[in-house]
Amino acid sequence: xxxxxxxxxxxxxxxxxxxxxxxxxxxxxxxxxxxxxxxxxxxxxxxxxxxxxxxxxxxxxxxxxxxxxxxxxxxxxxxxxxxxxxxxxxxxxxxxxxxxxxxxxxxxxxxxxxxxxxxxxxxxxxxxxxxxxxxxxxxxxxxxxxxxxxxxxxxxxxxxxxxxxxxxxxxxxxxxxxxxxxxxxxxxxxxxxxxxxxxxxxxxxxxxxxxxxxxxxxxxxxxxxxxxxxxxxxxxxxxxxx
Amino acid sequence: xxxxxxxxxxxxxxxxxxxxxxxxxxxxxxxxxxxxxxxxxxxxxxxxxxxxxxxxxxxxxxxxxxxxxxxxxxxxxxxxxxxxxxxxxxxxxxxxxxxxxxxxxxxxxxxxxxxxxxxxxxxxxxxxxxxxxxxxxxxxxxxxxxxxxxxxxxxxxxxxxxxxxxxxxxxxxxxxxxxxxxxxx
Numbered sequence: 001x002x003x004x005x006x007x008x009x010x011x012x013x014x015x016x017x018x019x020x021x022x023x024x025x026x027x028x029x030x031x032x033x034x035x036x037x038x039x040x041x042x043x044x045x046x047x048x049x050x051x052x053x054x055x056x057x058x059x060x061x062x063x064x065x066x067x068x069x070x071x072x073x074x075x076x077x078x079x080x081x082x083x084x085x086x087x088x089x090x091x092x093x094x095x096x097x098x099x100x101x102x103x104x105x106x107x108x109x110x111x112x113x114x115x116x117x118x119x120x121x122x123x124x125x126x127x128x129x130x131x132x133x134x135x136x137x138x139x140x141x142x143x144x145x146x147x148x149x150x151x152x153x154x155x156x157x158x159x160x161x162x163x164x165x166x167x168x169x170x171x172x173x174x175x176x177x178x179x180x181x182x183x184x185x186x187x188x189x190x191x192x193x194x195x196x197x198x199x200x201x202x203x204x205x206x207x208x209x210x211x212x213x214x215x216x217x218x219x220x221x222x223x224x225x226x227x228x229x230x231x232x233x234x235x236x237x238x239x240x241x242x
Numbered sequence: 243x244x245x246x247x248x249x250x251x252x253x254x255x256x257x258x259x260x261x262x263x264x265x266x267x268x269x270x271x272x273x274x275x276x277x278x279x280x281x282x283x284x285x286x287x288x289x290x291x292x293x294x295x296x297x298x299x300x301x302x303x304x305x306x307x308x309x310x311x312x313x314x315x316x317x318x319x320x321x322x323x324x325x326x327x328x329x330x331x332x333x334x335x336x337x338x339x340x341x342x343x344x345x346x347x348x349x350x351x352x353x354x355x356x357x358x359x360x361x362x363x364x365x366x367x368x369x370x371x372x373x374x375x376x377x378x379x380x381x382x383x384x385x386x387x388x389x390x391x392x393x394x395x396x397x398x399x400x401x402x403x404x405x406x407x408x409x410x411x412x413x414x415x416x417x418x419x420x421x422x423x424x425x426x427x
Contacts (some may be wrong), residue, residue, distance in 0.1 A: 061356060064278035066270055073265070085250065093247035168247060 065090025068136050070129070084126060088179065090134035096167070104242035105164045105193050109141055112240055113162070116233025117143050121159070129156035129161070131183040139178065140164045143230070159230040162189045169194070177201060182212035187229045190242050196222045198237045202229065251276030252318050272320040274313070274364060281323065282353060287378055291349045292325050295376065298425060299326055299347065302418045307344055308333040310413040316341045317368040322361065325349045327413070344415045347374045354379070362386060367397035372414050374423055381407050381420045387414060 066074075071087040074080065083094040098106070106125060111222050114123050122144045136154075141162040144155040161180055163172045172190045180188045181204035190199040201214035220226060222241055236239040252260070257273045260266065270281040284292075292311065300309040307330040313328075314321045316339040326347040327338045346365055348357045357375045365373045366389040373386040388400035405411060405422050412419040 061272070061279040061282050061353065064266070064280050070265055073263075074260075075262070079256070092250040094250050095247045171247060204259065 009178060030130050037208045063091070065134055066092060066093065067133055068128075068130050071077070071136060084138065087134060087136040088175070089132075099166065101193050101242045102164055102166045105191060105240060106140055107242045108242065109162055110163065112235050113143060113160075116231050116235055117160075120145065120147070121231075122146055122148055122150075122155075124155070124158075129158060130154050130156045131179065135179065135183075137179060143228075157183065158185055160189065160228050162185045162191060164191045164193060166193055167187060173199065177214060178212050179213050182206060188214065189226075191237075193241060196241050198224075198226065198240065200226060226237075247286060249277065252278060254316060254321055256267050257321060268280050270323075272323045273319075274360060276319065287427060288351045289426070290348055291351075291376060291378055294348055294427060295349065295425045298420060299345075299362065302413065302416055302420060303328045303345065306415050307331060310340070310343075315343055317364065320364060320368075322364060324361075343370050345372045345374075345413055346370050347376060348407045349378060351378050358384065362399065363397050366390070366399050373399065378427070381424060381426055383409070383411070384410055 015191060057098060066087060068087060069089070071085075071092065072093075079085075080094065082097060084096075084098070085092055085094045087093075097161065110123060111126055117123060124142045124144060126138050127142070128136050129139055130136055130153075139158075139161045141164075142155065142158040143160040143161075144158050146155075165172045169190070169192055174192075177188065181201070184204050186202065186204065188201040188204075190201075192199060198220050200218050200220065201216070204212065204217035205215055206212040220237055222238045225236045227234050252273060253276075254273060257278065260278075261271075264367045270280055271278050273279075283334050285421065295307060296311050307328040310324075310327045310329055312323050312325055313327070314323050315327055321339070324343075324346045326345075326349075327340075327343040328345040329336070330342065330363045333350065348361060354375070354377055362373065362375075366386070369389050371387065371389065375384040375386075377384065383405045385403045385405060386399035390400045391400060392398050407423045407426055409420045
């Protein structure tokens, strides 16, 4: 009921400021801006400039795409030593080692999330989250229902995914939004450690054109708090920031 | 300092290790610009053209080199598999993947753009003196010579000529001329 109300508000009264469940402060992104973001997402491409050439091949041979099993196998064999790797639509992307602000934010976020998600939840840091045969984004934090001893398979969904954004803000707020929405992850947060804000995405949906996004997007400041959809505990944004 | 995520770039050594681990499921791949590509499936016109071209070129280049067909060349950190390459000297004197070629021919069916842009840049950057692209659809032969770099510092060929089926051409390294019609199926 409440989420229907929120959806109606977003579509019918785009400029109304109101309370999202569990969020203090902030404003709902207006629908026009939501549409613009969707357009941005549709034109966003993966970092694709091949090393050493002046332009990407316009057509011709198909890029080799990896499966999750192959990607895991490569990781096990040490191909990604010292680099944080993820698999997005069959393409392996890597980042350099974490810098201190990112690491600090990750530790703080992990601790804060554990305080509200306790028994019956697993808080995973940069571990596999299999969202498709060729998709494993290895999110900074994924909160998964269950216990560590649950089966041998990696989780295929999460109640909440959090990415800590330092230099990856553009990617985290476009390509990853679409990725997590397409996988119907109910709640996705981006902690922007540079502007010291938390972006909250809720209510994933995929339209007729198979474009996925989150219907509700809001930004809250360091002085604000948020209650995750899945549990009744407030997290202060200031507790997540380095 | 953390960097934004970039595509993983593979070296030749890593590419070979991946192949040896059986990760390519016996599919035909090549390594260009640090990225791995699936080679396009070979349809019959492409196969016919490659055989015909190979037979003609092998005879013409017999005194200067040996002919390699869709076999890898080690050009820096890349490992393309050109349709035809002429490698200087005797086959027996090589004990590893050749790092040079006198001449390369690519038969273009669906891959014309790729062959005349990405591969052109790759082969000219590697200093391959002569590169031909046989365009099966337009029934022309593109001849590229004189590897150089353009004003933007991008590798290319200084001389670029398109020949039709009534033309003939003598490759740089030999004295025999070849009729374009002899290469087209």
